[in-house]
Amino acid sequence: AANKKLLFLPGDGIGPEVMRQVRRVIDWMDRKRKITFDVSEGLVGGAAIDAHGVPLSDATLAEALAVDAVMLGAVGGPKWDNPTDYTKRPEAGLLTLRKELGLFANLRPAVVFDALVDASTLKADVIRGLDILIVRELTGGVYFGEPRGITEIGDGERRGVNTQVYTTSEIRRVARVAFELARKRGNKLCSMEKANVMESGLLWRQEVTKLHGEEFQDVELSHMYADNGAMQLLKNPKQFDVIVTDNLFGDILSDEAAMMTGSLGMLPSASLGAPDANGNRKALYEPVHGSAPDIAGRDLANPCATLLSFAMCLRYSFNLDEDAKLIERAIQNVLGGGMRTSDIMAPGMARCSTTVMGDSILREL
Amino acid sequence: AANKKLLFLPGDGIGPEVMRQVRRVIDWMDRKRKITFDVSEGLVGGAAIDAHGVPLSDATLAEALAVDAVMLGAVGGPKWDNPTDYTKRPEAGLLTLRKELGLFANLRPAVVFDALVDASTLKADVIRGLDILIVRELTGGVYFGEPRGITEIGDGERRGVNTQVYTTSEIRRVARVAFELARKRGNKLCSMEKANVMESGLLWRQEVTKLHGEEFQDVELSHMYADNGAMQLLKNPKQFDVIVTDNLFGDILSDEAAMMTGSLGMLPSASLGAPDANGNRKALYEPVHGSAPDIAGRDLANPCATLLSFAMCLRYSFNLDEDAKLIERAIQNVLGGGMRTSDIMAPGMARCSTTVMGDSILREL
């Protein structure tokens, strides 16, 4: 079989240095495992703005559409902040990728590693063993709805507008992904919206309920208003298994859940499109953390989130569950051995650099 | 001087029983303090639906517009859930009150009482002494924007739409309230939106920045994306003093902050309109907690949030800071003495009913 094709988009800030550790794991796989990859590399975000004047060039987008999976580092930084032209922001590169690749299902696990239970600002017994999965809709809602923009309305006044919009099929396809994932886990799905205030949320609730009745009656379904969801996550996070929610609520709630684990530097994500006739789907994998410009280029960043994103890539794009588990277990063992990058450093542990963390994980593999 | 006019809207669930304790404090004030009140009472929410078929009758709305301040208990309950007609939901009564009274500034303190520091799921050192104030815009944004609704779009598909919209003056007036409150506190304001994704958020950021430059340069202003805000609240809540944000983000973030304190039953809120020529403003005060149908009518609810809402009423509507402090101190002392309603019960404390909590606070007064 032909090699699997990967596109690397390291992006800005710490993106390149954490992605370098993925390269090393890929080299190891080429030598030791049954799969080999062709890796190409491109620019996204601020790096692409500097080189081409746009956060994602047409050529890079075409490449992203052609490969089997995209691995992204991080985008953004103070250097490119502030331009009021949305098409010239680093974020626009990421948003274009999501939209053009049709990556409507964003999987964000919030997992607490036993070795890191004390890193959270939450009490250990509240979060020990936490393992929830947030499925965020990623190509609809207020992120892409029209009309949008800022207009002059006279008397020196301006008006800013965005549109939250969801259709039946947009809701059903992401809910389907969430139900299917729930079946492979704790078999519980909680859907979050503001159906009490927003008609788009009411439609969301109705369609999720309908799909449940049609195809997923074996999964335990509940609904929660998103504000209550933000509270319940804090009050008793372990009540949740899979959560499905829209683009904007998903942005906020998944970040809340991520911070609850106390270890942003450990959290991966996957963004998936619809399966084609052969069961292949477009996919992009990236760490939840940002570009961290303050520590960029200093070999301080935690590469684990990116390596775990690569593990998700192996699992969801290439069906290599065993290889994914090898990487996940290697990381757990290295943490268990006391190795810590600065972001997760704790008394009595051994502080290490990005590279040394990579070394240790490779040795473990 | 004529008596001050209050409208009591106890609403549903535990609303009536917690409001009863406010009555007792008002009786005490009539006897012992320099102010007397005329209190009228009306229906809102499910109670109004049962009596009149609508969650807020025109007569009650007229009364609310005529009085000096409204005290609300809580609205909603399973009995009135599910109707897809938005005008027939308990919440609609509350939303109409907010809109018709022009209550654009919603003040939600998130305060941790020393006696209750262990009630939180967050570690004590993270939240001890926490005192932040969230100012949520309350009459604009996606809650009220048009167009909105659900439409059939053919092929059995439906489309749900809501509109997020803010104008210059809507942003400025709520930001002004927030800047002024910051001046009376820690002199720090953080504004939250998603200016990186939403034009309405970009306008928000620009207008807050402009007002700061024009009138509030002495206040330390910062901006944060709302998703990062959700994280920073958890990571280090004490970095904040006053937060200003829109209706929807405010709904989520203020509930997150409220749950962080661990004592929802202790948190009051104030919703304020614009001052008229005499400096008087329409105002509504309500606890942050909901109607708690599961414990309604059993004398179990915590009346403190509602009593503290009344203290806010004394402060913001009647300029009676001293009387407000009397009530706040009485509550603190009762907590210090070990008295606890069920929601905040802890080992070694004395569990008490709603009425007994009221008794103790009155005795303290």
Ligand SMILES: CC(C)[C@H](C(=O)O)[C@@H](O)C(=O)O
């Ligand atoms: C960078 C930004 C556009 C993005 C978003 O809002 O979706 C980020 O916050 C995320 O969650 O991936």
Ligand SMILES: CC(C)[C@H](C(=O)O)[C@@H](O)C(=O)O
């Ligand atoms: C009851 C509901 C309409 C309301 C809101 O969404 O504003 C509530 O959650 C609140 O925060 O006061």
